[in-house]
Amino acid sequence: MLDPSRAKDTIAAIATPPGDGGVGIIRISGPLSREIAASLFDAASPSFTDFQPYRLHYGLMHDRNGQRLDDVLTAYMPAPNSYTGEDVIEINCHGGRAILGAVLEEILSKGARLAERGEFTYRAFMNGRMDLSQAEAVAEMIHAPTKAAMHLAQVKMSGLLGEKIKELKLRLEHLRAQLVIAVDFPEDELECLSPEELVTVSSDVRSEIETMLSAMDRTRAWREGALVVLAGRVNAGKSSLMNSLLGRNRAIVTDQPGTTRDYLEESVNLDGLTIRLTDTAGIRETDDAIEAAGLEMGRELMEQADLILFITDASAPVDDEVLDAVRPLDKAKTLVVLNKADLPGFDLTNGEPLTDLGVEAQTVSAKTGTGIDTLCDRIRDRVLQGAGQPDPDELAPNARQASVLNSAMQELMDLEADAMGGIPYDLLSVRLETACDTLAGITGEITSNEILNSIFDSFCIGK
Structure with a gap:
């Protein structure tokens, strides 16, 4: 479980998948990142004096006894313009498990601790580098089973879902402000929002929520298989x-x-x-x-x-x-x-x-393969019946986000029924506040620690 009290620790982890490969990456984030990397790195260039931001430095990584571990390329990304919003070092080693394990062990011996699942992205969220919908899109991007799913995740990673939610919230908050004025100044001759106008705005917002929910259903096969x-x-x-x-x-x-x-x-x-x-x-x-x-x-x-x-x-x-x-x-x-x-x-x-x-x-x-190609085409057509190819800019929420949107939509439906039923404006204002707070759960403005932990615990260590 991610512990906010340890948010200032320097963390490190292998950022590439387990197994042997040509290249493996170790990521360090936190206040000691640069110091730890400098204590283990010997630059090949005699003119090297310090890590330059956003440049690859070639050299050797050694252990605490000065023994050579590997030839590496090291990059330094200073706060706040890094993935996590903190000082970040990324070390590109050869991708052998023993090499990566040995380098990581030395980094941890210098004062870093092993990162928890999703902790790099969690820090990016907590440091304002991305909202919660973008953080979730990172995991969706990693696990995308198709190119179409990858594009759908990229749309959310760009922040478009968060922007849409903020826009809908702003419209509802404007409605709430008008209701508050009507409640606070009942004696004044102010132009007051009628129940019919309130319902029109609310139903417009609800319609946009329904569009996003239908996109989720329509793109499910592309996103999940x-x-x-x-x-x-x-x-x-x-x-x-x-x-x-x-x-x-x-x-x-x-x-x-x-x-x-x-x-x-x-x-x-x-x-x-x-x-x-x-x-x-x-x-x-x-x-x-x-x-x-x-x-x-x-x-x-x-x-x-x-x-x-x-x-x-x-x-x-x-x-x-x-x-x-x-x-x-x-x-x-x-x-x-x-x-x-x-x-x-x-x-x-x-x-x-x-x-x-x-x-x-x-x-x-x-047995002979006769008709198999035709069957494959028909399977694909039947699965995608009525879905088609996703729009490049389509906003398709995930299951958690859809649950939040459904809750907000139900609150707006109840608001509209109450408004036409003559319920006082101060009570309608409470419904609007609840709808806004519910929508804020998508971007993470209002989200419990339990929900945050469940989201980031689904990430791999190193992301």
């Missing part, structure tokens, strides 16, 4: 189809019923859209408790899915068990896959009882 669940009877070819879609063997394929007992999940990129393919246990009657639990888990996943691929063996007629399995499914998010087109008994008419239920069907052979 889409869940596509493979379902069907045992030996219909679900695992073979998953392997074919992935282009490699991930699921075990056998003639033995019940091979997939719970579920397997892998991701595939379909023209910039991340699809989370989930292969579930084959549908059949079973006395195996583990397999029965897997079937129940599969049903739950189908309820959560953006798209259900119901695979059936179309080399034989569809029976009542398959029809009974498809009937309760949401047809708007179900795509029947008529598999085994390579077998002699394959007949498109075998799938007609399923399409008669109102579901779309696609023909493939998971």
